Amino acid sequence: xxxxxxxxxxxxxxxxxxxxxxxxxxxxxxxxxxxxxxxxxxxxxxxxxxxxxxxxxxxxxxxxxxxxxxxxxxxxxxxxxxxxxxxxxxxxxxxxxxxxxxxxxxxxxxxxxxxxxxxxxxxxxxxxxxxxxxxxxxxxxxxxxxxxxxxxxxxxxxxxxxxxxxxxxxxxxxxxxxxxxxxxxxxxxxxxxxxxxxxxxxxxxxxxxxxxxxxxxxxxxxxxxxxxxxxxxxxxxxxxxxxxxxxxxx
Numbered sequence: 001x002x003x004x005x006x007x008x009x010x011x012x013x014x015x016x017x018x019x020x021x022x023x024x025x026x027x028x029x030x031x032x033x034x035x036x037x038x039x040x041x042x043x044x045x046x047x048x049x050x051x052x053x054x055x056x057x058x059x060x061x062x063x064x065x066x067x068x069x070x071x072x073x074x075x076x077x078x079x080x081x082x083x084x085x086x087x088x089x090x091x092x093x094x095x096x097x098x099x100x101x102x103x104x105x106x107x108x109x110x111x112x113x114x115x116x117x118x119x120x121x122x123x124x125x126x127x128x129x130x131x132x133x134x135x136x137x138x139x140x141x142x143x144x145x146x147x148x149x150x151x152x153x154x155x156x157x158x159x160x161x162x163x164x165x166x167x168x169x170x171x172x173x174x175x176x177x178x179x180x181x182x183x184x185x186x187x188x189x190x191x192x193x194x195x196x197x198x199x200x201x202x203x204x205x206x207x208x209x210x211x212x213x214x215x216x217x218x219x220x221x222x223x224x225x226x227x228x229x230x231x232x233x234x235x236x237x238x239x240x241x242x243x244x245x246x247x248x249x250x
Contacts, residue, residue: 036210039220054079083167100125151185
């Protein structure tokens with residue numbers, strides 16, 4: 001029985017003036033799958049994820065399907081309502097505030113009188129962090145973000161992204177400038193998203209991280225998908241050789 005994709009892009013194109021950022025993009029994203037999206041700078045990764053998140057509109061003629069139904073007038077509000085969240089490279093955390101305040105930043109829980117329910121936010125934050133496999137013994141929801149490691153901060157950003165039952169989480173360079181131990185923490189967080197049945201797009205310039213986390217690779221080159229296939233038994237060395245081959249022939 002054929003699986004139905006969560007998100008399906010058909011003939012997506014995007015140009016800026018005379019420059020094509022994306023050409024004839026056909027892509028399917030499935031529940032419980034981690035896709036490593038890779039390519040050189042300028043390959044079109046950012047433009048593609050912006051279109052999926054609704055912050056950039058594709059040119060006329062392309063189609064976007066969600067749960068098998070075409071969605072017209074795709075925008076950021078519709079993307080979020082369908083459970084699509086992005087964790088940006090900067091993470092956009094307020095480092096002087098607590099973990100729970102960051103998790104609920106801009107989405108505070110309020111009662112019928114409009115008062116923020118801090119106790120409930122603390123309880124929900126703890127549940128969220130445990131759900132993604134956060135196991136720090138010294139962590140509490142009231143801990144300040146500036147006391148956390150890079151990997152732990154990324155865990156806070158991921159928790160915020162899944163706060164409202166997201167179904168697709170896109171992570172932009174989530175392990176950049178991290179020590180190996182911190183990057184390992186983030187990889188574990190991401191694999192736990194998959195275990196919860198969520199789709200994940202992992203964007204990285206680090207081929208080792210991209211390989212370790214992926215079920216499938218999508219390689220972009222100058223706005224086109226030049227490879228879309230499962231990791232299977234492909235070794236990290238095989239994957240890196242494939243990337244070098246596309247770069248050499250582009």
